[in-house]
Amino acid sequence: MSDVLPASNALLQQMHEYWCAANYLSVGQIYLLDNPLLRAPLDLAHVKPRLLGHWGTTPGLNFIYVHLNRAIVAHDVSMLYIAGPGHGGPAMVANAYLEGTYSEIYPQVTQDTDGLRRLLRQFSFPGGIPSHVAPETPGSIHEGGELGYSLVHAFGAAFDNPDLVVACVVGDGEAETGALATSWHSNKFLNPVHDGAVLPILHLNGYKIAGPTLLDRIPREELAALMTGYGYQPLFVEGDDPAAMHRLMADTLDTALGRIRAIQREARLHGLRERPRWPVIILRSPKGWTGPRQVDGKPNEGTFRAHQVPIGNIVSRERLALLEQWLRSYAPQSLFDAGGRLRPDLRALAPIGERRMSANPHANGGALLRALQLPPLAPYAVALPGPGALVAESTRIQGQYLRDVMRANMHNFRIFSPDETASNRWDAIFDVTGRCLVADILPGDDHVAMDGRVMEMLSEHQCEGWLEGYLLTGRHGMFSCYEAFTHIVDSMVNQHAKWLKAAGALAWREPVASLNFLLSSHVWRQDHNGASHQDPGFIDHVMNKKAEVVRVYLPPDANTLLCTTEHCLRSRNLINVIVAGKQPAEQWLDLAAAAEHCRAGIGRWEWAGNAGNAEPDVVIACAGDVPTLEALAAVQLLYEHFPDVKVRFVNVVDLATLQPPHAHPHGLSDPAFDALFTTDKPVIFAYHGYPTLIHRLTYRRTNHANLHVHGFREEGTTTTPFDMVVLNELDRFHLFAAAVRRIPSLQPHHASVTSFVADKLAEHRCYIEQHGVDMPEVLHWRWQGQCST
Known part of the structure; x- marks a missing residue:
C-alpha cells in the first residue's frame, strides 16, 4: 500500500453512479421477475409473487463495497469483504455481478439483458439462490444468517495472512450479540509482524427488525470511548447526503489504510514492541438509504419499516407505481448500455483479477490449501506388551504428536482452546510455541508470547469462530474444549455444517481443511466438577447434521486416538468430533491393531x-x-x-x-x-x-x-x-x-x-x-x- 492522493470529485461522481447500479440490482433482486432494465413500463407480471429478502442494510453494504473497491485500486491491497448484517445477500450478489466474477463462475448469468433477468429472478426464488450471503456467493466466507460471528471470522482469516486486509461490516443489530461484543477483543491477538489486518466497519442504521439498536442510541462520545476502550482508533463517517458521505468515506478509508500500513511497516521493520491501536470505522447512515421516503403514508427510509421489503404485497397499481418510481430513481438506462452491460467507465472502477473482492482467492480457501506435513505415528505410540498392560493419558500422547505437527507447520496450523490446552493435556505444544497475546505480558506468565500460535480466550465462540475463519481461508487447526461446554457453539457448528453441505455441491468451491474438535474432560471424568460439567449431548447435535459432512469418533485408548487424529488432520470438508479422556487409563491396542481398527471404524476384539x-x-x-x-x-x-x-x-x-x-x-x-x-x-x-x-x-x-x-x-x-x-x-x-x-x-x-x-x-x-x-x-x-x- 502506497500513499495516494485524495479521490477527485469526478471519481466520486462515478462511484456514486456505481453505487446506484448496485442499489438498483439489489432492489431488482427482491422484486423483479422480468423487465430487468425497465425497458417497458413496469407491470404486475414483472414482479415476483412472493417478495423475499431484506433492503434495510443493503444500500450501506453497497456504499461500503464501492469505496473499498476504490481503496483496493488506490492502495494496491488484497482485501476480503465480510458482510455481518444477516440479510446482505442482494448487495454481495450485485457487486459480484458488476465486477464480472459472478458471470465467470455462473456463465449462464451473462453480462447482458438476459443475464440480468436471470440474476434478478433467481434471488430467493425456487431453484435459485438464498437470500443471505451464502457459499453460492462469490467472495464470501461468512453466512450472514446467524448474527454475531462476522468479526471473529474476520480475525481468523487475517491470522498468518500478512498481505490480507479483511474489511468486516458489523451490523448494529449484530453488535448486540454476546459473541460480537466479545469479538472486539480479537485485536489483542493480531500480530502485525506475520498477520494481516482487520478493518472493522460498524454500520449504524438505527434499527433491528422493529426496535432501535443500542449502539446507535448512545452519545457519539460514549461510542468513541467504547471503541477506544476496546483498543481501537475510532473514525466516524456520518450523514445522509450522498455527495458529502462519498467524500468523507473516501478520505476516512485512506486514513484507515494508511494507519494499517504504518502499523505493519513499523512492526515488520523493528519488531512488535506494544499493542497497536488499529482503526475502526463507524458508519452511520439511514436504514434503507435511497429507498422510498414514505409507504402508505408512513415514513420508511430511515425507519424500522425499511428493514425487509419496503413496499410489500404489490397487488395494486398504486404500489406498483411506487416501486417503479423507486427503481427508476437510480436511472438504470443511464448505467447500463443497450445490451444490458454496465457502462465501460463504471466497469473500469472495479479492481481486476484476484484484486476483486468477489474473486479474492482467500474467499475460496481450498484453492490455497496446502497439506500439513505430518510426522509418522510410531514414535508417539504406546508400546503394549498386551491389552490393558499399561496405563497412559491418551490426550497427553496426542498432545506430543500435535506438538510436532505444529513444529512442522508453523505458518498454517494453529491450536484453539478456551483456556483448556494444558487442562486437556496438550501442554507439550508449549515446547514449540506459546499462548498468543498481543498485550501486556508479565514475567510470571506461563508460555505466553506475542507470536504464540495457541489461541486461547475464555470464549468458546471466539475460539470456534477464529478457527472457522482460519480454515475457510486455506489453513488447518484443531479445537480443544471441555465436552459439556462445547454446546456453547452448537449453532456455529450448525451453520458451518450447512456451509460445508452447500459448498460441497459447488464445483468451483475447493475443499477446505476439516473443522476438528477434541472433546475431553468428558462426562465420565467430571466427577470432581459435578453436574454442571456432565453432558455428552454435543455428539447428538452433530449426528443430526448431514451425513456427508459430519464424523464422530470415540477412540478407546491412546493409539486409536493417534490414528484418529492423523485421519482427521488429513480430511477435508468435514466436521470431525473426537471424544477422548485425559485421565490415566488402560491401553488396549498396539499401533498396528489400532490403525486397522480405526480404518474399519468398528470390529471384534478377539x-x-x-x-x-x-x-x-x-x-x-x-x-x-x-x-x-x-x-x-x-x-x-x-x-x-x-x-x-x-x-x-x-x-x-x-x-x-x-x-x-x-x-x-x-x-x-x-x-x-x-x-x-x-x-x-x-x-x-x-x-x-x-x-x-x-x-x-x-x-x-x-x-x-x-x-x-x-x-x-x-x-x-x-x-x-x-x-x-x-x-x-x-x-x-x-x-x-x-x-x-x-x-x-x-x-x-x-x-x-x-x-x-x-x-x-x-x-x-x-x-x-x-x-x-x-x-x-x-x-x-x-x-x-x-x-x-
Whole structure:
C-alpha cells in the first residue's frame, strides 16, 4: 500500500453512479421477475409473487463495497469483504455481478439483458439462490444468517495472512450479540509482524427488525470511548447526503489504510514492541438509504419499516407505481448500455483479477490449501506388551504428536482452546510455541508470547469462530474444549455444517481443511466438577447434521486416538468430533491393531471375546474409553462366574458405522452388521453418551429389538469416577447383570447374580461415603484375560 492522493470529485461522481447500479440490482433482486432494465413500463407480471429478502442494510453494504473497491485500486491491497448484517445477500450478489466474477463462475448469468433477468429472478426464488450471503456467493466466507460471528471470522482469516486486509461490516443489530461484543477483543491477538489486518466497519442504521439498536442510541462520545476502550482508533463517517458521505468515506478509508500500513511497516521493520491501536470505522447512515421516503403514508427510509421489503404485497397499481418510481430513481438506462452491460467507465472502477473482492482467492480457501506435513505415528505410540498392560493419558500422547505437527507447520496450523490446552493435556505444544497475546505480558506468565500460535480466550465462540475463519481461508487447526461446554457453539457448528453441505455441491468451491474438535474432560471424568460439567449431548447435535459432512469418533485408548487424529488432520470438508479422556487409563491396542481398527471404524476384539467364529451367547459392545473399560470389566465378571458362556466383544470407534450405508457413507451393510451383532442374540451396549442415539442409528437393523444400551441418563453430581458410571448404570456390575438377565441359559442364575450385584453396589456406596475414593478392586482392576474352555 502506497500513499495516494485524495479521490477527485469526478471519481466520486462515478462511484456514486456505481453505487446506484448496485442499489438498483439489489432492489431488482427482491422484486423483479422480468423487465430487468425497465425497458417497458413496469407491470404486475414483472414482479415476483412472493417478495423475499431484506433492503434495510443493503444500500450501506453497497456504499461500503464501492469505496473499498476504490481503496483496493488506490492502495494496491488484497482485501476480503465480510458482510455481518444477516440479510446482505442482494448487495454481495450485485457487486459480484458488476465486477464480472459472478458471470465467470455462473456463465449462464451473462453480462447482458438476459443475464440480468436471470440474476434478478433467481434471488430467493425456487431453484435459485438464498437470500443471505451464502457459499453460492462469490467472495464470501461468512453466512450472514446467524448474527454475531462476522468479526471473529474476520480475525481468523487475517491470522498468518500478512498481505490480507479483511474489511468486516458489523451490523448494529449484530453488535448486540454476546459473541460480537466479545469479538472486539480479537485485536489483542493480531500480530502485525506475520498477520494481516482487520478493518472493522460498524454500520449504524438505527434499527433491528422493529426496535432501535443500542449502539446507535448512545452519545457519539460514549461510542468513541467504547471503541477506544476496546483498543481501537475510532473514525466516524456520518450523514445522509450522498455527495458529502462519498467524500468523507473516501478520505476516512485512506486514513484507515494508511494507519494499517504504518502499523505493519513499523512492526515488520523493528519488531512488535506494544499493542497497536488499529482503526475502526463507524458508519452511520439511514436504514434503507435511497429507498422510498414514505409507504402508505408512513415514513420508511430511515425507519424500522425499511428493514425487509419496503413496499410489500404489490397487488395494486398504486404500489406498483411506487416501486417503479423507486427503481427508476437510480436511472438504470443511464448505467447500463443497450445490451444490458454496465457502462465501460463504471466497469473500469472495479479492481481486476484476484484484486476483486468477489474473486479474492482467500474467499475460496481450498484453492490455497496446502497439506500439513505430518510426522509418522510410531514414535508417539504406546508400546503394549498386551491389552490393558499399561496405563497412559491418551490426550497427553496426542498432545506430543500435535506438538510436532505444529513444529512442522508453523505458518498454517494453529491450536484453539478456551483456556483448556494444558487442562486437556496438550501442554507439550508449549515446547514449540506459546499462548498468543498481543498485550501486556508479565514475567510470571506461563508460555505466553506475542507470536504464540495457541489461541486461547475464555470464549468458546471466539475460539470456534477464529478457527472457522482460519480454515475457510486455506489453513488447518484443531479445537480443544471441555465436552459439556462445547454446546456453547452448537449453532456455529450448525451453520458451518450447512456451509460445508452447500459448498460441497459447488464445483468451483475447493475443499477446505476439516473443522476438528477434541472433546475431553468428558462426562465420565467430571466427577470432581459435578453436574454442571456432565453432558455428552454435543455428539447428538452433530449426528443430526448431514451425513456427508459430519464424523464422530470415540477412540478407546491412546493409539486409536493417534490414528484418529492423523485421519482427521488429513480430511477435508468435514466436521470431525473426537471424544477422548485425559485421565490415566488402560491401553488396549498396539499401533498396528489400532490403525486397522480405526480404518474399519468398528470390529471384534478377539482377545476380549471367547466365541471365536462360533455364534455367541451374548454380544458385549462399547463406544468410548470409559464404556470400553466397564464393558471389559463386565466381560471378565462373566468369565469368572460363567466360564462356559460364549462372548463376542465389539468396539466402535466411528459411530457412523452403526448406520446403514444409505444413511451414512461409513455405514455398515446389513450383512456386515449382522455378522458382528448377530440376528437374534442379546447385545449389551455400553455407550459414552445418551442411549437414544444408538437406538436411532440402529433402529432399522435386524437385531435392534435385542439391543440394550447403557449410557448417560442425566444422573450425576460431585462424586467419585466409578460412582458416576454406577449412577447411570453403565458400570461393570449393571452390565454384567444385564447380560445374565438376557442370556437364556443363565436364567437359573438370575436371582443370585442380582443379589451379588446389589451387594457390590451397596459395598461401593458405603466405601466411597466413608473413604471418598473408589474401592481398591475398582481402582486397581486390570484385565486378566478370558477363561479358556
